[in-house]
Amino acid sequence: MSTWKTGAGRVARTARRAGRRRVQSAPSVTPRHSRLVHAAALVLGVLPLWVSRHLPLVDLPQHLYLISVLHRLDDPTTLYPQLFAARHALTPYLGYYYLVSGLNWLLPLEMANRVFLSAYVVGLPLSLGFLLRSLGRPTWPALLALPFAYGDSFNWGFINYCAALPLTLLCCGLFVRTLEDTPRRRTWGVGLAVCLVAVLLFHVQAFGFLAFGLPLLLLTTRVPEDAEARGFVARLRPRVPALLGVVPGVALFLGWVVLRFGEPADIQPGVPWKAWGPTFSPQNLAWKGFEQNRAEFFQVLANTFRDGSDRWALYAVGAVAVAGWVAGLLRPERSATQGMVARSRLMGLGLLALALYFLLPFDIRGYVYYLNTRYAHLAAALLVATVPAAIPAWRRPLRVAALACAVVLAFVMARGYRAFSREAQAEWGPLVAATAPRPRVMGLMFDPGSRVVRQPVFIHSAAVLARARGGVPNFTFASTPHSPLRYTGEEPPTFPSEWRPQQMDYERQGVWYDHFLVRGASPSRVFGPQLQSELAVVAEPGKSALVRRR
Structure with missing residues (x-):
């Protein structure tokens, strides 16, 4: 009996030592699991930004335009040197x-x-x-x-x-x-x-x-x-x-x-x-x-x-x-x-x-x-x-559940971004192709909305055309004091707010431009007789129409 008890005691002590070793080895596994879960979640978080050509951010065309100007400020093939200068502040x-x-x-x-x-x-x-x-x-x-x-x-x-x-x-x-x-x-x-x-x-x-x-x-x-x-x-x-x-x-x-x-x-x-x-x-x-x-x-x-x-x-x-x-x-x-x-x-x-x-x-x-x-x-x-x-044992399933949230986020955002990108490319692609080099583009966005996203993401479409061809839109963030750029002379003439295209006065503002991007309205209603004598419609994809000076 004593021999059996001694053997049982040894087994129990061995089991306790093994248990301690497992407990001591657990931290070496948990950080690795944590890093893998975090890395996977972060990759899923940025995935929507990389699966589509165009991103549905309202002001993004303006930001990209200013960065393009800043990067190509001395490029003589663009209008940038004539209109802009760096704001040294x-x-x-x-x-x-x-x-x-x-x-x-x-x-x-x-x-x-x-x-x-x-x-x-x-x-x-x-x-x-x-x-x-x-x-x-x-x-x-x-x-x-x-x-x-x-x-x-x-x-x-x-x-x-x-x-x-x-x-x-x-x-x-x-x-x-x-x-x-x-x-x-x-x-x-x-x-x-x-x-x-x-x-x-x-x-x-x-x-x-x-x-x-x-x-x-x-x-x-x-x-x-x-x-x-x-x-x-x-x-x-x-x-x-x-x-x-x-x-x-x-x-x-x-x-x-x-x-x-x-x-x-x-x-x-x-x-x-x-x-x-x-x-x-x-x-x-x-x-x-x-x-x-x-x-x-x-x-x-x-x-x-x-x-x-x-x-x-x-x-x-x-x-x-x-x-x-x-x-x-x-x-x-x-x-x-x-x-x-x-x-x-x-x-x-x-x-x-x-x-x-x-x-x-x-x-x-x-x-x-x-x-x-x-x-x-x-x-x-x-x-x-x-x-x-x-307790640490419950953190692992919670961390995995947080990863599942990232999976849901990646799926819905990627699907929606791709749908918007197809919508935007169907309009912006033909418009850019019909735009001449170094254009002066007036954006008249009567309907800046999208079928996919809630925000008025087409409001700055004129900046898309201007950046693609090295020109200038009627409105840019260079007019604001926090911009790294400024106009060298007077700002391009335009109506008070890009949100109110109905306030455009063609005789006082429109004559400065050679391209007009109209969205959500008929060019004939916007320009009237000028459309027959001075202007011509060169592209009409989706809700947009590009009007150029003859």
């Missing part, structure tokens, strides 16, 4: 335009732009993962942010703002690490300073979130020295590197924004793109009510396609987030030692972005447009990542 938007222009030396322009957009889409979950790790949270919920890389701001072509979002999340993570990581505090502080300036080189509105988000993190983050610090100075000293890290960005922000708001406004009541009154006066602010913002919140997150198919990925992410919350509440990770305030920091950032969505005006005329809606995606990405930490 440090302004927002430089980050996007110059980075893609630099890539254009290595890649065709549209491919260079896709590389940049891919970096943005990948950068959103990666930077959110960095923030999550900085806050001591599990990183798998960062994959749930992939659908929010698309949506309203992306659809409108607010590429500069979208590109600033990953940098914004990165700034938050760097700020936390500058506070908490004592050995590398100065290194993180330098990174914070560089990153914050980079945010401003893309878009000021992302900096607006950081103006509230970083103080929130400062007030809710304890530093290791707090345990023994006595007095205000002792508590302030370890926070100095983080405070110094924001100084360059704040100085640049004050130089750009505050000084600009201090300049006399060009007040022209009722005129598009002009101030209608003093900057913050009631007549110059356009608001959406709370009920309208509440009703539009989920639509803003996923409003690309007319059939609503892009909502599928949003629903999938919501289901996985709910499952993650249930798992985190039922089987929480016991090793977490953070207090309630530290655990609430991410939720605080998400609620801050949500408050900006509900409380800010929609437009500050003459300065900022589509202001509050841009914070919806940031709020959603932060809030969906607040999933509490569950």
Whole structure:
């Protein structure tokens, strides 16, 4: 009997040792699985950008046109040297335009732009993962942010703002690490300073979130020295590197924004793109009510396609987030030692972005447009990542579920983008072929809509023709002060807003142009007798007609 007990004891000890070895070997498998899942999800996230020739972003034709001009400013085969010059000033938007222009030396322009957009889409979950790790949270919920890389701001072509979002999340993570990581505090502080300036080189509105988000993190983050610090100075000293890290960005922000708001406004009541009154006066602010913002919140997150198919990925992410919350509440990770305030920091950032969505005006005329809606995606990405930490064994299926959300996103976005690309190519292809070199193109978009996507993606079609043939459209972003380009003389004559083609006066504005792109209206109705004597229709694909001077 004693022999049997001894043998049984040996077997039990051997089994326990084997179990310990399996437990010890598990971490070596889990990181590899995590990396594979993250890599697959990121590839799926950018797939829609590469499966179609044309992307349904409203302002993209204008952005590509300006980058083409910037890249070929001295090209005598175009009209660019006659009309444009570089704006030698440090302004927002430089980050996007110059980075893609630099890539254009290595890649065709549209491919260079896709590389940049891919970096943005990948950068959103990666930077959110960095923030999550900085806050001591599990990183798998960062994959749930992939659908929010698309949506309203992306659809409108607010590429500069979208590109600033990953940098914004990165700034938050760097700020936390500058506070908490004592050995590398100065290194993180330098990174914070560089990153914050980079945010401003893309878009000021992302900096607006950081103006509230970083103080929130400062007030809710304890530093290791707090345990023994006595007095205000002792508590302030370890926070100095983080405070110094924001100084360059704040100085640049004050130089750009505050000084600009201090300049006399060009007040022209009722005129598009002009101030209608003093900057913050009631007549110059356009608001959406709370009920309208509440009703539009989920639509803003996923409003690309007319059939609503892009909502599928949003629903999938919501289901996985709910499952993650249930798992985190039922089987929480016991090793977490953070207090309630530290655990609430991410939720605080998400609620801050949500408050900006509900409380800010929609437009500050003459300065900022589509202001509050841009914070919806940031709020959603932060809030969906607040999933509490569950036991490690439950993270693997949740991570795989997040990958399944990326599969849904890739399928619906790729299918819709390909459908739009076929629609756009059916019109733009024949129009470009019928356009002469160095054209002066006036766009008259009476119907800028698409059968596939919700946004008016054909509004800047004139820029497509002008870029393809080295010409100029009647409207470009070079007329705005944040553009890297400016007109060397007077701007091309045009009607006050590209959205109101019915205001075109042919005798005062139209005579400057030799091409007219009309969409959604009959050229004979637009031009009348001029169509018989001076002009001729040379192409009529889809809803468009190209009219050229005889």
